[in-house]
Amino acid sequence: MDQSRIRNFSIIAHIDHGKSTLADRLLERSGTISKRDMRAQMLDEMDLERERGITIKANAVRIDYSSPDGTEYEFNIIDTPGHVDFSYEVSRSLEACEGALLLVDASQGVEAQTLANAYLAIESGLDVIPVVNKIDLPSADPNRVAEELVGILGGTTDDVVYVSAKSGEGISELLETVVSRLPEPDGSTSAPLRALVFDSYYDSYRGVIALVRVVDGSLKEGDRIRLMANGAELTADEIGVRRPSLERTGRLGSGEVGYLITGVKNIDLIRVGDTVTHVAESATEALAGYAVPKPMVFSGLFPTDGDDFEKLREALDKLSLNDSSLLYQAETSKALGFGFRTGFLGLLHMEIVRERLEREYDLDLVATAPSVEYRANLTDGSVVSVQSPQDLPNAGDISSIEEPYVKVMIITPSQYIGTVMDLVQGKRGEMGEMNYLSTERVELHYLMPLAEIVFDFFDMLKSRTRGYASLDYEPHDYRTSDLVRVDILLNSQPVDAFSTIVHKDKAYTYGKAMVHKLRELIPRQLFDVPIQAAIGSRIIARETVKAKRKDVTAKCYGGDITRKRKLLERQKEGKKRMKMVGSVEVPQEAFVAALKISED
Amino acid sequence: MHVPFCLRRCPYCDFTIVDESKDGAVDHAVYVDGVIREIALEPDFGSLDAVNFGGGTPSRLTVSQLGAIVEVLEDRFGFADPVEISLEVNPEDWSDEFGFGLAEAGFTRVSVGAQSFDPVVLGALGRVHSPEMIASTVAGARKAGIRSVGLDLIFGHPAESSQSWASTVLSALEVQPDHISTYSLTVEHGTQLSREIAAGAPAPDDDVQADRYEVFEQAAAKEGFIRYEISNHARLGHVCVYNLATWAHAEYVAFGIGAHGHRLGVRTRNHKRVDRYLDALDRGEQPIVAHELLSAHDQERDALMVGLRLAAGTPMTDMATRFADSGPGRRFLDAGILEVSSGRLRVMVPMMTDAVLREALSVCKSGC
Numbered sequence: 001m002d003q004s005r006i007r008n009f010s011i012i013a014h015i016d017h018g019k020s021t022l023a024d025r026l027l028e029r030s031g032t033i034s035k036r037d038m039r040a041q042m043l044d045e046m047d048l049e050r051e052r053g054i055t056i057k058a059n060a061v062r063i064d065y066s067s068p069d070g071t072e073y074e075f076n077i078i079d080t081p082g083h084v085d086f087s088y089e090v091s092r093s094l095e096a097c098e099g100a101l102l103l104v105d106a107s108q109g110v111e112a113q114t115l116a117n118a119y120l121a122i123e124s125g126l127d128v129i130p131v132v133n134k135i136d137l138p139s140a141d142p143n144r145v146a147e148e149l150v151g152i153l154g155g156t157t158d159d160v161v162y163v164s165a166k167s168g169e170g171i172s173e174l175l176e177t178v179v180s181r182l183p184e185p186d187g188s189t190s191a192p193l194r195a196l197v198f199d200s201y202y203d204s205y206r207g208v209i210a211l212v213r214v215v216d217g218s219l220k221e222g223d224r225i226r227l228m229a230n231g232a233e234l235t236a237d238e239i240g241v242r243r244p245s246l247e248r249t250g251r252l253g254s255g256e257v258g259y260l261i262t263g264v265k266n267i268d269l270i271r272v273g274d275t276v277t278h279v280a281e282s283a284t285e286a287l288a289g290y291a292v293p294k295p296m297v298f299s300g301l302f303p304t305d306g307d308d309f310e311k312l313r314e315a316l317d318k319l320s321l322n323d324s325s326l327l328y329q330a331e332t333s334k335a336l337g338f339g340f341r342t343g344f345l346g347l348l349h350m351e352i353v354r355e356r357l358e359r360e361y362d363l364d365l366v367a368t369a370p371s372v373e374y375r376a377n378l379t380d381g382s383v384v385s386v387q388s389p390q391d392l393p394n395a396g397d398i399s400s401i402e403e404p405y406v407k408v409m410i411i412t413p414s415q416y417i418g419t420v421m422d423l424v425q426g427k428r429g430e431m432g433e434m435n436y437l438s439t440e441r442v443e444l445h446y447l448m449p450l451a452e453i454v455f456d457f458f459d460m461l462k463s464r465t466r467g468y469a470s471l472d473y474e475p476h477d478y479r480t481s482d483l484v485r486v487d488i489l490l491n492s493q494p495v496d497a498f499s500t501i502v503h504k505d506k507a508y509t510y511g512k513a514m515v516h517k518l519r520e521l522i523p524r525q526l527f528d529v530p531i532q533a534a535i536g537s538r539i540i541a542r543e544t545v546k547a548k549r550k551d552v553t554a555k556c557y558g559g560d561i562t563r564k565r566k567l568l569e570r571q572k573e574g575k576k577r578m579k580m581v582g583s584v585e586v587p588q589e590a591f592v593a594a595l596k597i598s599e600d
Numbered sequence: 601m602h603v604p605f606c607l608r609r610c611p612y613c614d615f616t617i618v619d620e621s622k623d624g625a626v627d628h629a630v631y632v633d634g635v636i637r638e639i640a641l642e643p644d645f646g647s648l649d650a651v652n653f654g655g656g657t658p659s660r661l662t663v664s665q666l667g668a669i670v671e672v673l674e675d676r677f678g679f680a681d682p683v684e685i686s687l688e689v690n691p692e693d694w695s696d697e698f699g700f701g702l703a704e705a706g707f708t709r710v711s712v713g714a715q716s717f718d719p720v721v722l723g724a725l726g727r728v729h730s731p732e733m734i735a736s737t738v739a740g741a742r743k744a745g746i747r748s749v750g751l752d753l754i755f756g757h758p759a760e761s762s763q764s765w766a767s768t769v770l771s772a773l774e775v776q777p778d779h780i781s782t783y784s785l786t787v788e789h790g791t792q793l794s795r796e797i798a799a800g801a802p803a804p805d806d807d808v809q810a811d812r813y814e815v816f817e818q819a820a821a822k823e824g825f826i827r828y829e830i831s832n833h834a835r836l837g838h839v840c841v842y843n844l845a846t847w848a849h850a851e852y853v854a855f856g857i858g859a860h861g862h863r864l865g866v867r868t869r870n871h872k873r874v875d876r877y878l879d880a881l882d883r884g885e886q887p888i889v890a891h892e893l894l895s896a897h898d899q900e901r902d903a904l905m906v907g908l909r910l911a912a913g914t915p916m917t918d919m920a921t922r923f924a925d926s927g928p929g930r931r932f933l934d935a936g937i938l939e940v941s942s943g944r945l946r947v948m949v950p951m952m953t954d955a956v957l958r959e960a961l962s963v964c965k966s967g968c
Contacts, residue, residue, distance in 0.1 A: 526935045526955070549810035551955040554783040554831050556909060557654075558846045559860035561902055562867060562892060565961060568954060572962045583931065 001074045003255040004184045008213065010078045010093055012121055013103035014111035014470070018133045022103060022165040023061070023079055027244075029171055030063040030075070060096075060199070060211045060257050062241040065175055073179060076213075076257035078198070080117070088293045088325075088345075089199065091120055092273045095289055096198040096213035096257060099127040099182030101174070102149065106132045106140035106162075110148045110437060112411040112470035118152055127182050128153055129161060131174065136164040148437050185215075185255035192283040193217035193225075195252070195260075195276040202267050202321040210260045210270045211242075215287060217278075218253045219260070224279040228286040232269045233279055234262040267324050293325040295343025296404070296475065297350055297454050298387045300331055300368035300497065301357070302339030304579055304588055308363060309338045315361035316340060319353060326353060331388065335497040335581045336366055341387055344370075347454060366579060366591050368497050370454040375402040375478055390496040392485045395536055401501075402478040406453065407432075408446040410461065412469035417442060419464045427452035428481075428503065447476060451501070486511050486540070488518065489532040493582045497591060511541040521590040524548035529584055601635065601651065601669060602856030603658040604874075610726040611796070612754075614788040616858030616872045617656045626874050631856075632665045636672050637881045638855045645853050645863070647678035650842035652686045657713075659693035663701030670706050677853075684708050684748075684841040689741075691733035699744030709748040709840070710741045711779070716754065716764070717771035724759040731771065738775045748838050750779030755816070756809040757785050758802040765812050769819050778838035782816050783831050784809040810951050830909050830950040847910050849903035857887075865899055867892040901964050905957055913939075913946030919964055920945045928959035 013019040065073040080093045094100065100121040104110055121128050130149040132142045146160040153159075161177050163170030199211040212219070219225070223236045238261040240248040252258045264270060273290035277283040303312045313330075320326045327343035344350040350370060357363050374386040376393055377400045386392050392401075408429065412420050414436070421431070424446050432445035453473065461469050486507050488498035498518075502510050511533030518531050522545050533541040553564055578585045605628065608621040618626050651673055653666065670685060686709035687702060702710070716722050717731040734751070741749045751772050755765055772780060785804050787794050797803045817827065825833040829847060832840065845852050854861040854870070857877045861868040869890045871877040880887035894902065900919050907914025914920060923929045924940055932938035937949045938956060947953050 550806040550951045552951050552953045568958045572958045
């Protein structure tokens with residue numbers, strides 16, 4: 001295909017603004033898939049994604065487009081994840097494109113996520129076509145949204161394309177706009193091969209499948225190739241394009257997008273962002289932007305039943321086949337036994353992994369509260385990285401503790417500015433800029449400790465703004481803070497899994513709330529159970545779970561025996577999610593629920 | 601022997617009964633005839649140590665009906681010597697005539713459904729007798745020469761204050777029965793009580809019931825009563841033989857609707873509906889609707905389960921030993937809730953028996 005007839009573009013949109021529906025519509029319109037074969041939102045592969053209606057893994061589909069004037073074009077649509085946790089993958093997908101469709105819901109308007117990704121697209125040098133979607137909705141206000149978009153991207157409202165992905169309205173116009181407004185890929189056909197890996201996933205039959213954008217040169221089946229970041233040398237066994245099913249073509253030329261199979265089983269060898277070149281006549285400079293994503297949020301994952309430890313390890317091994325940003329290492333907790341300290345890109349990433357572990361691998365898990373990575377500067381001059389609160393060294397050995405700060409962007413309807421500012425200030429946030437996107441919606445910038453976000457910040461933001469606010473954040477720097485570790489003791493024994501690092505000023509309120517919540521969650525036992533919160537050896541709060549006094553069946557006749565036995569067995573089953581912490585039975589839910597302490 | 605007829609269903613009752621104020625009328629004579637036919641169909645059993653008429657309200661049958669059934673049982677199986685023949689009686693059904701008739705028919709034991717001596721509580725429990733009628737029933741039974749007279753009490757209804765219970769306990773002891781059963785009020789699914797609670801009425805409180813239980817224990821012990829099962833107390837020589845059969849996991853035959861039998865490792869259950877019960881008998885078949893085969897392991901497990909209800913506990917079989925050695929077992933032993941002595945495993949805090957049983961069943965399931 002003549003490079004001038006190729007258009008590579010991404011669809012950027014907030015979750016639920018309709019990018020998958022739009023992609024379906026483009027596929028359908030180009031005749032790539034017959035209406036009968038159409039399965040809604042085909043580009044989302046995993047069940048989980050379908051359930052949640054979000055895309056986690058980027059995908060890439062080639063469609064053939066016939067312009068009304070008869071010219072044949074090749075469009076490569078790269079679907080990107082819509083969530084803050086996966087911004088690295090979004091940025092690599094954008095690198096593979098020349099343009100982007102910035103898709104905004106006509107009834108919702110621009111969201112924080114859209115904005116963040118729009119800036120990413122602009123910074124990547126992409127040409128962005130503003131698209132207002134869902135114009136069919138009665139609550140749609142396309143003109144207002146168009147104004148917002150123009151405010152961000154520049155240009156005029158004439159540049160905006162109005163569509164309804166659901167009904168198909170405006171699609172033809174959109175396709176022609178792609179042709180006329182997005183540039184063809186540049187890149188030299190004669191230069192040494194450079195292809196960007198912008199996505200990779202593990203298929204149990206084929207091994208690792210990489211999605212690549214060929215920048216310079218061309219890639220043929222049988223070529224000996226090298227991954228420039230990690231040096232691995234492999235053979236290109238199979239090359240083709242996604243339609244979205246795999247269609248073998250044997251070759252990809254410069255400007256083209258497709259898939260590469262090398263027979264490799266280890267996803268770490270073909271990482272997103274890496275550059276593929278030939279072993280012989282290799283390129284000298286890799287494509288820019290390769291990075292190993294750093295986890296932001298940590299949580300301890302423990303099997304409720306200690307015997308399941310190996311099962312958990314195997315499950316994590318399998319999950320990481322398809323998720324090179326999932327980091328984990330074995331960890332021991334006196335309270336919870338053997339488990340893994342797991343690092344995630346963010347809270348959504350964490351939730352998804354936990355859900356998959358429980359559902360797909362049938363594991364009963366206890367998760368500790370999400371925590372961030374602290375840096376403890378010790379009196380002896382050394383610096384210790386702390387990913388689990390219980391690893392914080394003794395107060396006496398510490399000269400200062402640093403915690404990660406993030407740059408936060410919140411978009412909210414202006415009527416909620418007060419309550420949002422109130423929330424952020426209560427979470428140690430420092431106010432930055434404030435921009436009005438329109439008269440009704442405002443963009444707020446803050447600097448905040450990441451630790452204040454990982455708890456329940458998002459939920460509180462949503463509840464204070466009746467669900468209308470949206471949030472995005474990125475790492476900023478590390479700062480020293482007045483932090484202490486609050487420990488929880490059950491029956492006078494410290495439970496390391498409950499330890500948390502909090503700001504000194506909040507320690508007392510936190511301790512009281514935690515002790516109270518636990519008293520509500522921990523069932524009555526055979527003896528009184530004191531619950532205490534402590535900083536070092538100083539108790540700062542205390543409540544008691546009184547001993548249970550009655551657990552009996554008054555009458556038992558012959559006819560009752562089987563019935564009572566079954567009831568008792570069922571009750572015991574129900575208690576399976578109990579973890580013995582010392583001699584106290586603690587329900588699994590306590591480990592997470594206790595930590596969702598509402599401040600309101 | 602199950603006699604299901606009741607004036608009406610009490611708000612807390614979930615037994616298999618015929619509520620004569622609501623359900624279609626069932627001719628008592630027809631039912632008794634059915635029971636007699638059922639007895640004839642039962643395979644040989646060996647002589648009976650105890651016979652119990654439970655219900656429902658067995659005292660709603662006539663003395664001659666009750667006597668007829670006793671006779672048929674003696675003809676069919678024979679009675680041991682001595683034999684306990686026991687009847688549950690509601691105070692409102694008592695008369696001297698009834699009493700003498702029972703004695704003549706061979707009844708040796710009467711259990712009076714007293715429940716409470718407080719009219720407020722009696723009302724809340726849906727009973728139709730007065731406290732005075734309890735005393736006169738007991739006196740009447742003595743006069744008739746019935747050897748063993750027991751009282752059944754229920755405690756823990758939210759309408760019952762601690763004074764109310766204290767005074768019921770006093771009155772119960774004053775009447776000088778040979779046996780007292782004290783049952784904590786339980787909310788069973790599908791009862792009027794459970795619906796009332798679901799609609800917001802106060803529910804019985806576990807801690808209050810634990811207190812009530814202790815109050816009775818202390819008072820009864822002073823009067824020479826020995827607690828031999830979680831809810832049952834007797835003077836020397838007056839334990840209830842037929843109930844012991846259940847807790848000792850012995851064998852028993854059962855007749856009437858919804859009756860449960862236990863023979864040769866098989867539990868049987870009869871039809872609950874009178875029409876189906878009688879239809880089966882009309883076809884010349886035993887009216888058994890379900891049965892459960894118990895393996896040797898099952899039997900040992902059930903024996904352990906009911907045995908732990910007894911104050912004397914249960915023998916230290918392999919299964920009991922494995923439980924005592926398990927994590928949960930040791931926790932109970934350390935907490936003083938379980939005790940091993942004289943080759944027996946005993947629950948020392950009867951109010952926590954289910955906590956023990958739950959763990960015992962779980963431990964025994966996974967490999968005993």
